Amino acid sequence: MRLQVDNLEFNYKDNNVLCNVNFCIDQPGIYCIIGPNGVGKTTLLQCIDRQLIPTKGSILIDNQNIFKMGRNDFSKIVGYVPQITFESFPTKVVDSVLLGRYPYSKYGYDKNDLDITLEALSDMGILDYSNCYTNELSTGQLQKVQIARGIVQQTRILLLDEPTSNLDVKHQISVFKSLKQLASIRKMVIIVVCHDINLAATYSDKLIVMCGGSIYAYGSPSDIITNNLMKNVYGIDCYVQSYNDKPYILYYE
């Protein structure tokens, strides 16, 4: 599995969002994208997911241009979990997650689809809620429903846009642990947009730091998280400590 992004550029009308984005992922694992708001993290994810068409540059998966792949086949290779969205008309959790099987079962679900769904619900620790309606869940639980929906798509690459933004620390960690497990058991590439730098540094194999529409740094957390980076990317002063070979940020006034 090799995901290669070359010279990617994306403009919204006159607004240049992404420019000269280059990186390559060739090992399964967790890859967190961090960076300040409005820096183009979601835009990058949506380009990789073919929701947005880049103005310039190319995205290759195993040396194949993603825009030349069959659309349905592509949905079996790359999955996307958007930022939290509430359903306009609530459905049962199990039905909601089954929707992720759409690329495989366009006309009806079989027992296999249901088994995969229940497995994902249990991975996310929300199996008990499978028969509840989505509007009866807490925001955090709903977020897990969305992640489960991404999992049942059984893709080799999974993109998640702020999957832990509404979770408390216990559930943040449990989500990252299950993502880590998916990455190692199913050899998946999991790309996560995350605002919690400490969490991202703890669980990701590599960090992608974005700044001003391009990649500022790409590498293992301990190598790239420095005082200097925090100053240049976020414009803040902080301590960077190390514990068990992982960097930790301590903010001060």
Added chain:
Amino acid sequence: MTMDGNNLYLDRNNLYLAYLHDKLKSTIIIVILIILLVLFVGIGIGVGLYSISIGDVYSIIINHIFCNNPIDTVDDKVVWNLRLPRVLTAVVAGIGLAVAGSAMQNMLKNPLADPYTTGISSGACLGATIAITLGLPIVNTQYGIIINAFVLSLIPTLIILLITKYKRATPETIILIGVTLMFLFDGISAFVMLKADPNSLAAAYEWTIGTLNKASWDNILPMVLFVFPCSLLIFSTSRALDTLNSGESFSKSLGINVDKMRVFLLVIISMMVAGVISFTGVIGFIGLISPHIARILIGSENRPLIISSALVGALLMVIADILSKTISTSTLPIGIVTVMLGAPIFIVIYLKQKKVMW
């Protein structure tokens, strides 16, 4: 195995059973709705100054269809020539409006959307009003009013389609432009009516309320030709509509072209609704509440929802027709009954449901 009676199933196998149980429940509800519809269609045909029992109604219909030798009784004439077209028109119109409403609510992600959200009804009213009061049909035949209504009802949709060439077909665009066009067309209708003489004014007014008085076998065929193919096309998009319910970004990531789908549905819905209301006039409320009642009965998954909406819509229309014939001897326009019956029923159902659905 439930916990706290909260439907918290613990065991995987039980969850599988629970899922099947849910689907079975949907099927049973649909079957019950079909039985009710058959029952009320029978009652609807039997009701009138010359009343016929429901058993007789169905035996007359079966005889008429399956017996080769011509049956020439009064009963047969009343059932076959007078009442069946009227009740079938109610059924077909109910199906069309309810399916359109259900698709409109889902694609616009808005519980307030109805088949008329895009201004179809106002266009149709204007077309009919022009034909009736000014005597200016586009084509001068007995179908003048119908064709006028049909053509003008599609104009707001065409304007929306033109606009989506320049602006994305988001729910907001469609609703805002639709409602704006509605006011515009209503304004023009009001202007035309002001200039009209009292007799044609009354006729135009009756048309805007919706009535089954003009139902005939000749009119049913074109209605059916609009309603059934369009309903099937809408039904075929139900999976895609399900994903849209979970957010546009999610649909897009599954490869669904959301904007194109909205435009496609908009065209289909408009054709279907125009096909119905140009024959019946603007029947209010059925397209708005049928999907909600169906959702309360069966949930929000689109495949069962579209089927049950269609059945609820047909059922409400047939019941409204029965009431319109029994309440007053002069037969009230059905549009009045659907609103006066529909509004209180809907409020009661909405308040009685245990779960807050949306």
